[in-house]
Amino acid sequence: MAAKKTSKAKKAAKAPAKAATKLAPAKSVKTKSGKDDTLRLTSLGPSLTVNDVHKSLAWYRDILGFTPGERWEHEGKLLGVEMNAGGVFLMIGQDDWKKGRDRLKGVGVRFYCNTDQDIDRLAAKIKANGGTLAQEPADQPWGTRELSIDDPDGYKITIAKEAKKR
Numbered sequence: 001m002a003a004k005k006t007s008k009a010k011k012a013a014k015a016p017a018k019a020a021t022k023l024a025p026a027k028s029v030k031t032k033s034g035k036d037d038t039l040r041l042t043s044l045g046p047s048l049t050v051n052d053v054h055k056s057l058a059w060y061r062d063i064l065g066f067t068p069g070e071r072w073e074h075e076g077k078l079l080g081v082e083m084n085a086g087g088v089f090l091m092i093g094q095d096d097w098k099k100g101r102d103r104l105k106g107v108g109v110r111f112y113c114n115t116d117q118d119i120d121r122l123a124a125k126i127k128a129n130g131g132t133l134a135q136e137p138a139d140q141p142w143g144t145r146e147l148s149i150d151d152p153d154g155y156k157i158t159i160a161k162e163a164k165k166r
Contacts, residue, residue: 045089047080049105050153053094057081059152060092063131086115106154113159119145122159139163 050056060066060083069082069089080093090111095103115122119137126133126149134156135148146160 110156
C-alpha cells in the first residue's frame with residue numbers, strides 16, 4: 001500500500017502554535033564619555049503619497065477627524081497637507097506620477113495608533129461620517145480594544161485603546 005501524501009499546508013495546520021517570544025530590550029550604546037548614544041525620537045510624522053490629495057484631505061478630516069495644518073501649494077495647486085490628531089501628525093502629498101499612474105500605495109503599510117478615546121464611540125462616529133471599518137472594534141489578547149480602517153489609497157490604520165486594568 002502506498003504511503004498517503006500530506007500537503008505542507010495540512011501539516012502546518014496540524015502543527016501546534018508557537019508561543020510568542022519576547023524580544024530583549026535594545027542595548028544602550030555608550031560613547032567614550034559614558035553617555036547613551038541610542039536614537040531618542042520625540043515624534044514621528046510619516047508622509048504618505050496619495051492619488052488625490054483633495055480626496056485624502058477630505059477623508060482624513062471628515063471621516064477620521066484629523067485637523068488640517070500647514071498646506072503646501074505651488075502656483076495655486078495643492079501639493080500636500082499636514083494632518084493633525086491629538087499630539088501626532090502625518091503628511092499627505094499628491095503623487096507626481098513620475099513612477100507611473102498605476103503605482104500601488106499603502107501596500108504593506110499599517111499605522112498603529114493609540115488613543116484614550118472610547119473605541120466603540122469612535123467606530124460609531126467614523127461610520128456616521130461615512131467611513132467603512134476594515135475591522136469592527138474588538139478586544140485583543142495583548143490587552144487593547146481596537147478597530148481598523150483603510151484610507152482611500154489602501155494605507156491601513158489601526159486605532160487602539162489599552163484595556164482597563166482589572
